[in-house]
Amino acid sequence: MKVWLTLLAVSFAHSSASNDTSASAGGGHGVEPLLNRSRFSADGARSGRLTLAAANSTSRSDGSAAVLHSDLTGRPRGSEVSKGKQAAVPHPEDDDLPVTQQDSGLRRGRKKRASAGLRARGHGKGKALNPMDRLSDEVERIPTEVQDAPSRSESTYKSFRRTFFPGVMHNPSLVWISVALVALVSLWFVLYFGFVYSADREDDLGCMGNEMDPGSPGHQARLRRLRDTGAKLFSRLGRTDPSATDIIMVFHHPKHFYDDGPEAVEGKQLDQYFIVQKSGAWLGNTPFETLLMEREKPTTTKNEARIAVLTDMCTFLPELGFEVTPFCSIDGDEIFLRVSLRKEATIRYHMKRVRWWCQLNPRFVERMGVDQPAEEPASSPPYVPYSAKVCDRLKQAGFADITIQDVYRDLGEPGKPSLAGSVDRIRLIMDQITEHFDIDAAVENGLLVGYYPVHEQRKMEMLREVWGRMALVLDMSFYQPLQAMRAYFGSRVTFFMAWTGLYCKALCGLLVPAILVTVLMWSDWYVSGGGVVLAASQVAFGVLIILWAAVAFRLYQQQQGFLLADWDWNKRQSVGRDRPAFQGEFVPSDLNARIMMRRASPTKLTISRTASRLIVASMCLLSLAIFYVWSTVFQVSVTAQDLNITAYVVLGILIKVLDLIYTPILLMLNEFENYRTEPDFNNALIWKTFSIQSITYYFPFLYLVVVQRHTTAGCPSVMGLGSATADCVMSLQIELVATLLTLTVFRLLEVAWQVWHIQHNLEEEIARVRLEDESLHRHPMEEESKFYSFEERDFLEMQLQLVISLGFILLFGAVAPITVIFSFVLFVVQLRATAWLMTHVARRPLPRASKGIGPWRELVFGLMVVGIFVSGFAVAIHGEVLEGAPLLARLSFVLLWCSAGFVALGVVTYSMPDEDQETTLLNRRRAYVEAEFGARQDEGELKISLNTPTPPQRGFGGKKGLARCLSMVVDLKRAEHYEAVLSHDWDSIPKMPAKKRE
DSSP states (O other): OOHHHHHHHHHHHHHHHHHHHHHHHHTTTTOHHHHHHTSHHHHHHHHHHHHHHHHHHTSSSSSHHHHHOOOTSSGGGGHHHHHHHHHHSTTTTTSSSSSHHHHHHHHHHHHHHHHHHHHHHHHHTTTOOEEEEEHHHHHHHHHHHHHHHHHHHHHHHHHHHHSSSSSOOOOOOHHHHHHHHHHHHHHHHHHHIIIIOOOOOOOOOGGSOOOOOOOTTTTTHHHHHHHHHHHGGGTTTTTOOOOOHHHHHHHHTSSOOTTTTTTTEEGGGGGGOOOOOOSGGGGGGOOOOOHHHHHHHSSSHHHHHHHHHHHHHHHHHHTTTOEEEEEOOOTTSEOOOOOOOEHHHHHHHHHHHHTTTBBBBHHHHHHTTTOOTSSSSGGGEEEEETTTTTTHHHHHHTTTTOOHHHHHHBBBBBBOSOOOHHHHHHHHHHHHHHBBBBHHHHHHHHHEEEEOOOOOOOHHHHHHHHHHHHHGGGGGGGOHHHHHHHHHHOOHHHHHHHHHHHHHHHHHHHHHHHHHHHHHHHHHHHHHSOOOHHHHHHHHHHHHHHHHHHHHHHHHHHHHHHHHHHTTGGSSSOOBBBBBOOOEEEEOOOTTTTSEEEOHHHHHHHHHHHHHHHHHHHHHHHHHHHHHHHHHIIISSSSSHHHIIIIHHHHHHHHHHHHHHHHHHHHHHHTTTTTTHHHHHHHHHHHHHHHHHHHHHHHHHHHHHHTGGSSSSOOOOOTSOOGGOOOOOHHHHHHHHHHHHHHHHHHHHHHHHHHHHHHHHHHHHHHHHHTOOTOOOOOHHHHHGGGGGOHHHHHHHHHHHHHHHHHHHHTTTTTTTTTHHHHHHHHHHHHHHHHHHHHTBBBOOOOOSSSSSSSSHHHHHHHHHHHHHHHHHHHHHSSTTTTTOOOOHHHHHHHHHHHHHHHHHHHHHHHHHOOHHHHHHHHHHHHHHHHHHHHHHHHEEEEEEEEHHHHHHHHHHTTTHHHHHHHSOOOOOOOOTTHHHTOGGGGSSBBBBOOOOO
């Protein structure tokens, strides 16, 4: 009860003191405001003492009452009036003292008054302070601390600015404009990425006719367009493709004369085409017997080796259940070998042999009693290893009359159900061929003309309508049917296009702020030569680029994580296999000592890779020297009028010449490093290429930002702007725009050249043939052999151009926001041009498996980190914020900028994890379905084991073991015109009947 009474009395005394203080201040006593905020007036203190004395006179001792009668500010009762009046009069020299000395005097005065109060209460040294008095003191100090907080904060800020930013004037307008721009654009980012942006996660093109929740503005219009397209295309779903061919192999026609046909080849040189088996006994285990016979000869001709390969393909592939049909080209210079895998029994056999993964049928999931929303991408059924006995187990578990098509998803053509889609069939065929024969080396050395997967006309027409039309260049939704693309082109191409499409969407969100900031900066530049608006725009846009880059990076991480989970790549082992060119000795495997595996010597690998990296480092130094010479010559010796023409032309020529020189050297170095798998080989090539190209593209601009200003000539003048605008920032913006425009124009010219070259070759060849017979027409499959071939190197070059363009934004976007506009144009052109090429005039690429975009993710993140340093340095050196400031202020700004940038990266990373809610839901639903499916199989397996004895196992060995085992499952047939190939009766091989594309 005493405590509550004391608190009530203290509160009342504080309110009375505050009122008296306000009254005295309003009465014009001349008391300094800062001192009035730090203590009560004398009258208020006296009224507080009387009130406290009346409240505690009956319950406290004389000592404690004396304490309560003391002044609330810690002064003795007898001297409160005199000391209060003295303190109320300001010292005549207080105004002349610096702010820090005034604050120190105030702190010392409060400390002395607190000590005096303790002595007056009788609590000197060695005496304990009453808890009630301590509580009273704490309550009294709260208003004083709150009132002193603004002054202390202001003093700390001024001290910090004088210490780390000397000579920099405080400009409130700069701060408010920067904060307003950051807040406004951040709100735009929230609206765009939260409500406008949508990830491409639809199940496949078959769902575009279904009623779906739009989910975001613009999504409903896109679905309406897809439904209209589907109404036109799905009316032809009942038709089958004009061809049932999966892969075409093109051979030299033996009767056609080739200049290199009579060329002598040593028998031992044919060893490079044989893939050594794991057992090491490849001489007696290879199915290429005819080529092996040519190897035993001392010398043979290239023409005979070509015939041997053709003969072995016509013998070996049919024994594996593949359908093989040769036909002659329209002009008689080539033989096309059509290879297809259409028999369902053969497909199931090869799936079982390689432990293939198949997706469960959604209808079977419902039949198991699992109800999941079919329209949601997170309800996609899981992938499970293929099992031929799954139907027997499920029948024992209570699923009567169930077939294999009821369990696994149907990926076949309309009216022809199949467990394997076109991508699966192509991979199964190529796995069998590349297990014994290095087909890439054969193409490189001239034993084969080439090979390529065949386009499926129905699916290709669908992809053209929804993805490959140039009219879609104005479609700002940038929709891509990723699931259908993966089922047609493979996961490697799909990940590349998914990354490109996502950054097109992200750049579309950054485009509006970039235009706004560019207009503000250029208008302030032309009106006043650079001022507060220009400085605030540079700082604000630099912060916004850091936030945007972090958000875009995390969005792709989430997209890639969803795709990997949707395709179940995370549960499978490495998707790469040994490269045919991998060199190593046979040693026992670490997993099974009875299996011999190739392994390269660690010492040789270390030496070769160290030497290769030293050569790459030397090439980087050479590039630095070349571009340093360019920078010094064309930035110093050339006049300002010639700089804008000559320098850009020379720079473009240097970039292309170095690219042509370095590309074959990098390929040779990569081969010299002897990588085991194809993904490792490609990743190493990406790192080498980016190391060279980053110096080629970024060094001239880094030289302009860092060094050019401190040279004798200084920053080059800009034409038409006068001497006042001779600034490095304007030169940087113009050169960046010129470089991005050059990349865009080169890409458009490349596409135009490829289209013209293909059409010219086709028209020239058909015109030459029609001189003999006007009724001849080329078959579409033969026509595809003249199309452009997309190789791994092509995708590397396209991705490199986009990453370089993105680096321009991350490194120099703070001072040159106009780069966002032209980088966006380059991304859109690259996306639509690639889609058009792949669906109109390019061969179908070999579907390669991939677990993402590889090292490009680390490279983009590295550019983000380096971009924080470079952008902070550019703003500190060339920005209007620190114009004329000393070196210490600029270094302090860079450190503060980098700290804030890394904090922003951390916040975005924490708030946007790699696995979003939809991916988590997908994994949970799949885990539940897999558990239910496993329980049904275990139940059926238990009943089978109790009722039926285990059948004996039979094995097949030798080089013909696979064919004998397969012959028990399916009726094997020889290749058509097989006798003509063996007897070299090439005239009896017919030409393919001409069919027009539908």
